Amino acid sequence: MITRYREEYFINLNPLQRGGRTNALARKVANNFVDGYSVCDYCKGVLFLIEKPPICKLTIDLAEFLGVDEARIVHGAREGKYIVMNLLIEPGEPIVFDGNRHYTTYVAAERVKAKIYEVPTTGYPYFEVLPEAYEETIKRVIKDTGRPPKLALLTHVDGDYGNLTNAKVVGDICKNYDVPYLLNTAYTAGRMEIDAKKIKADFIVASGHKSLATPGVIGVLGINGKWVDLFLKKSSKYPKKDIELLGCTSRNASAVVLIENIPYLKERVKNFEEEVRKARWFVEKMESLGEIRQLGIKPKKHDLIRFETPLLYEIGEHHRKKGYFLYEELQARGITGLKPGQTNWFKMSTYGLTWKQLNYLFSAFEEIVHQG
Amino acid sequence: MITRYREEYFINLNPLQRGGRTNALARKVANNFVDGYSVCDYCKGVLFLIEKPPICKLTIDLAEFLGVDEARIVHGAREGKYIVMNLLIEPGEPIVFDGNRHYTTYVAAERVKAKIYEVPTTGYPYFEVLPEAYEETIKRVIKDTGRPPKLALLTHVDGDYGNLTNAKVVGDICKNYDVPYLLNTAYTAGRMEIDAKKIKADFIVASGHKSLATPGVIGVLGINGKWVDLFLKKSSKYPKKDIELLGCTSRNASAVVLIENIPYLKERVKNFEEEVRKARWFVEKMESLGEIRQLGIKPKKHDLIRFETPLLYEIGEHHRKKGYFLYEELQARGITGLKPGQTNWFKMSTYGLTWKQLNYLFSAFEEIVHQG
Numbered sequence: 001m002i003t004r005y006r007e008e009y010f011i012n013l014n015p016l017q018r019g020g021r022t023n024a025l026a027r028k029v030a031n032n033f034v035d036g037y038s039v040c041d042y043c044k045g046v047l048f049l050i051e052k053p054p055i056c057k058l059t060i061d062l063a064e065f066l067g068v069d070e071a072r073i074v075h076g077a078r079e080g081k082y083i084v085m086n087l088l089i090e091p092g093e094p095i096v097f098d099g100n101r102h103y104t105t106y107v108a109a110e111r112v113k114a115k116i117y118e119v120p121t122t123g124y125p126y127f128e129v130l131p132e133a134y135e136e137t138i139k140r141v142i143k144d145t146g147r148p149p150k151l152a153l154l155t156h157v158d159g160d161y162g163n164l165t166n167a168k169v170v171g172d173i174c175k176n177y178d179v180p181y182l183l184n185t186a187y188t189a190g191r192m193e194i195d196a197k198k199i200k201a202d203f204i205v206a207s208g209h210k211s212l213a214t215p216g217v218i219g220v221l222g223i224n225g226k227w228v229d230l231f232l233k234k235s236s237k238y239p240k241k242d243i244e245l246l247g248c249t250s251r252n253a254s255a256v257v258l259i260e261n262i263p264y265l266k267e268r269v270k271n272f273e274e275e276v277r278k279a280r281w282f283v284e285k286m287e288s289l290g291e292i293r294q295l296g297i298k299p300k301k302h303d304l305i306r307f308e309t310p311l312l313y314e315i316g317e318h319h320r321k322k323g324y325f326l327y328e329e330l331q332a333r334g335i336t337g338l339k340p341g342q343t344n345w346f347k348m349s350t351y352g353l354t355w356k357q358l359n360y361l362f363s364a365f366e367e368i369v370h371q372g
Numbered sequence: 373m374i375t376r377y378r379e380e381y382f383i384n385l386n387p388l389q390r391g392g393r394t395n396a397l398a399r400k401v402a403n404n405f406v407d408g409y410s411v412c413d414y415c416k417g418v419l420f421l422i423e424k425p426p427i428c429k430l431t432i433d434l435a436e437f438l439g440v441d442e443a444r445i446v447h448g449a450r451e452g453k454y455i456v457m458n459l460l461i462e463p464g465e466p467i468v469f470d471g472n473r474h475y476t477t478y479v480a481a482e483r484v485k486a487k488i489y490e491v492p493t494t495g496y497p498y499f500e501v502l503p504e505a506y507e508e509t510i511k512r513v514i515k516d517t518g519r520p521p522k523l524a525l526l527t528h529v530d531g532d533y534g535n536l537t538n539a540k541v542v543g544d545i546c547k548n549y550d551v552p553y554l555l556n557t558a559y560t561a562g563r564m565e566i567d568a569k570k571i572k573a574d575f576i577v578a579s580g581h582k583s584l585a586t587p588g589v590i591g592v593l594g595i596n597g598k599w600v601d602l603f604l605k606k607s608s609k610y611p612k613k614d615i616e617l618l619g620c621t622s623r624n625a626s627a628v629v630l631i632e633n634i635p636y637l638k639e640r641v642k643n644f645e646e647e648v649r650k651a652r653w654f655v656e657k658m659e660s661l662g663e664i665r666q667l668g669i670k671p672k673k674h675d676l677i678r679f680e681t682p683l684l685y686e687i688g689e690h691h692r693k694k695g696y697f698l699y700e701e702l703q704a705r706g707i708t709g710l711k712p713g714q715t716n717w718f719k720m721s722t723y724g725l726t727w728k729q730l731n732y733l734f735s736a737f738e739e740i741v742h743q744g
Contacts, residue, residue: 001397001400001401001404002404002425004413004425007407007410014413017407017408017410017413019408020407020409022406022407022408028373029373030406031399032375032377034398034399034403035379035389035393035587036391036394036579036582036585036587037389037392038392039588040389041378041386053374076623078619079447079618082618103619104618104619106609107607107618107619108618110609111616207408209623209624210408210409215405215406215407215624216408216409216410216624217622217624235475235478235479235482237478237482238475238478238479244483246450246451246479247450249447250589251581252587252626253588254624336413
């Protein structure tokens with residue numbers, strides 16, 4: 001049998017996985033609905049209308065949780081982004097997104113054959129996305145094409161540096177230029193409070209398996225205002241079936257887990273400041289060790305941390321295990337989630353770790369550095 | 373906690389669910405990989421290259437299992453159909469598919485704005501899709517538009533009548549007219565042996581949660597011959613990422629379950645004749661009760677059975693519980709999966725039931741009819 005004990009035996013630093021960790025309740029629920037199509041016992045014609053389990057209520061709860069008029073579960077944030085791009089962008093038409101965007105933003109834009117305009121970041125060492133740069137990029141599109149872009153997308157917090165960008169300022173800019181605005185909250189919704197309406201986002205995507213403590217695959221697409229009817233347009237032949245969702249999307253246990261998770265998520269987002277405090281503490285401690293620097297915005301506003309680590313690289317150069325010493329030494333201490341062999345930089349997340357775990361984690365790095 | 377004990381306590385007749393039932397091994401594996409993004413522990417840049425768990429081997433095994441050059445896991449059969457239509461069909465271009473097609477075939481065609489040509493069935497009572505009717509429909513498209521359709525799709529076994537259509541004959545017709553051919557095996561792959569090459573299918577889609585004994589959501593897209601490069605075209609910026617798959621698709625426990633299921637599925641498809649024998653036996657017994665008739669092709673070639681049941685309707689007319697008597701009487705006997713209140717017809721599947729269960733099932737119907 002293929003097994004995995006990673007989360008039970010290790011502190012997992014992989015930022016991709018910290019926010020998707022399930023709790024005991026979620027695991028029990030997932031096991032209850034493990035059989036294929038088991039959410040369809042009491043089909044009401046389409047997924048989001050099912051009353052038992054109450055997926056009909058889930059979509060309402062999610063809409064409230066994210067501050068959108070309508071929310072639908074989709075397969076993930078990337079699939080949500082594709083749905084938006086596919087409806088709004090014809091081949092050759094322009095899209096604007098930040099230079100820190102997830103690779104799937106780029107690939108989804110390629111899939112719809114959009115003309116891509118990237119909003120540059122400030123580069124090394126902060127890699128900051130300045131909201132004002134959105135205005136410049138939109139102006140560039142207008143100059144090039146005579147019209148504003150068909151869509152602007154902002155990665156609320158990116159997966160490389162964990163930089164949080166002021167989404168409201170970008171929202172205001174988009175409104176000024178009448179550009180539909182999609183906010184990718186894969187690393188924020190479920191970690192921190194989000195209100196798409198306040199942000200003036202027309203669309204929002206969230207990731208269940210990244211930040212909503214659910215099994216894969218599931219995500220959320222939130223839609224505001226005038227876009228609702230277009231995006232939830234029904235089939236001409238099947239009046240309950242949403243065309244863009246192909247009827248039903250995440251027809252799986254993750255949908256039921258997400259129902260159970262809503263109260264937990266509502267609570268946990270209130271603790272985000274504490275999560276940021278943990279990240280900042282950890283950065284400070286790590287930088288005290290020597291040639292280790294946090295990249296991205298300082299001080300941290302999110303738990304995803306990128307370090308450049310010449311100190312560790314230097315140790316690897318003289319170590320009999322070469323660059324693999326770091327991975328192996330951490331592994332021996334019950335810590336995992338970094339890339340084996342990589343020592344010049346790494347990214348990690350402190351999300352959900354207790355202060356005790358965090359202290360242990362730092363002492364592990366300290367020990368490895370000192371014995372190196 | 374939201375619970376579900378349906379499969380443990382009941383015989384579930386819902387055809388949607390019989391082939392997606394997981395075994396104990398599958399459940400254990402699913403629970404091991406329940407955390408969000410847990411299949412990504414040892415990322416190799418894209419899902420289908422991951423070696424641990426061996427998803428890289430899964431795609432090879434699936435290609436062999438279905439008789440295609442390349443196989444990729446996707447979110448489900450519908451999502452696979454959309455991928456094919458989206459790449460091959462421009463708005464307004466023609467598609468041909470059978471009148472028994474799943475609603476998602478229709479909705480996916482609407483999503484890509486295809487011009488839809490349906491191959492009519494023979495209608496009541498057999499609702500047969502005659503392969504020759506594909507030729508007539510293709511000719512109709514050529515007459516209308518001057519060109520053959522951009523795609524022909526056949527529902528190998530449909531979800532309404534459980535009719536099995538000779539896919540090879542349709543394949544020959546499509547080859548003759550140079551029409552790309554997509555076979556939807558949602559109700560066949562994983563139940564019976566499939567060889568897309570022999571059938572001359574360019575594309576095949578299969579459903580994990582419907583017929584591959586896995587949790588939702590997962591499906592397979594198989595691609596043959598000259599189409600491989602087009603469908604697996606990589607991002608210009610990310611050389612490992614498939615554009616049409618948005619990088620990675622079913623990044624979830626279902627992928628790992630499917631790996632474990634391959635040997636089991638290879639074995640179970642060999643028993644399909646026995647499954648058909650069960651269906652035929654059950655039909656014969658049910659029809660012996662009086663005004664109950666199996667619709668669709670006779671004798672059955674598949675486990676999905678549609679009955680019209682004037683006898684049960686008649687009982688309901690005079691029953692104090694009206695049409696609900698059937699559902700409730702079955703429920704009281706540990707049998708579920710029919711629509712509450714519906715008595716004039718129903719569909720069901722005998723797939724995977726033991727002869728003992730089948731005898732019990734028939735005796736339950738017999739009892740209900742006689743006491744009605």
